[in-house]
Amino acid sequence: MNQALVFYHYGSVDDLLAAACRASTVERIGHWSARLARAGSLRELLAVGRALHEQERELGNVSFLAQMLAGAQTDARLAAPTADALQLWVDEIEAVLGRLLAGSPFAEIADVPGLARAVSAAFIGLELYDGVDRAAAEQAMSALDQLAVLIEIVDDLGPIARRALQAKVNRAIRRD
Amino acid sequence: MNQALVFYHYGSVDDLLAAACRASTVERIGHWSARLARAGSLRELLAVGRALHEQERELGNVSFLAQMLAGAQTDARLAAPTADALQLWVDEIEAVLGRLLAGSPFAEIADVPGLARAVSAAFIGLELYDGVDRAAAEQAMSALDQLAVLIEIVDDLGPIARRALQAKVNRAIRRD
DNA sequence: GTCTATAGTAGGATAGAC
């Protein structure tokens, strides 16, 4: 391909990046959505996240995302397509979390759309952290894995403890 | 200042960035460590994080961090100083979390150093997300705030529920 | 639609005067 064709087809480099960002995201989500839909627990979701990160990093998509995020901080023309791409991922995560947290006190007190955005942002942070300090990112991932165990334990409390927890949750909700 | 002086004093642009990264991080941590040390709960820690993000964003430090992270993904000369700077923040967070989670089942099942790295990475992700989609990042922050309420509720369970939880935690630990 | 050529700009880096 020729460098001048960028401007014939896309008008500017920014517009090319926007198109690449959109197309790549749609393609990658198509590649992962089935696996995300198959995750049956938070720990399984984390495992899919691990595999996803590994592969996207090798494809260079993590570096690309990092560059888009960095550019987007000071350039609205990059921020808009980046936000759109992230929204596509957030929609996926929201669907998975909504399914996994159905009936859980976590879903009752914290809204799932907000959680999906928080989880997505946290995952992005972990991906970038991994490129900077792999050992530290791995340590963080392990801690999240252990935390997921605890969340599932809380979700799986017996009726007495569950009622006590629910009562406290209700009081806290009223207090806010 | 003159452009050529960069190379006289620092040798290369990368080395200048490394020095700036280090100096700036030390200075900013000096500015925030007292407030972090004063946080008495996870929700207060989140509130400090909100204020910190707001101010560092206005100072341009979030954009700087984003650029360092993006560059570090493909350049080890940027990765090393970035990792060092993040480690300084992680040390701060580790101290705060160690204090706040002392005696909590969260600290017993997930190691605090790993959690500190996960929290730091998540915070970085939120900062970058905020530069791309402010409303979404705000929604994520609110969800985390509500989640912190739930964590404090679990931490504050009565003796019966607490014992049931602890027993399940112990079983889960042995299972791993 | 695709190519070559080219303009314009910016950034990293060195040489050498002071």
Add this chain to the structure above:
DNA sequence: GTCTATCCTACTATAGAC
């Protein structure tokens, strides 16, 4: 230590032939 001048390279973008 600081400056000017300069080189080199890379990148964005346009003009115009085919």
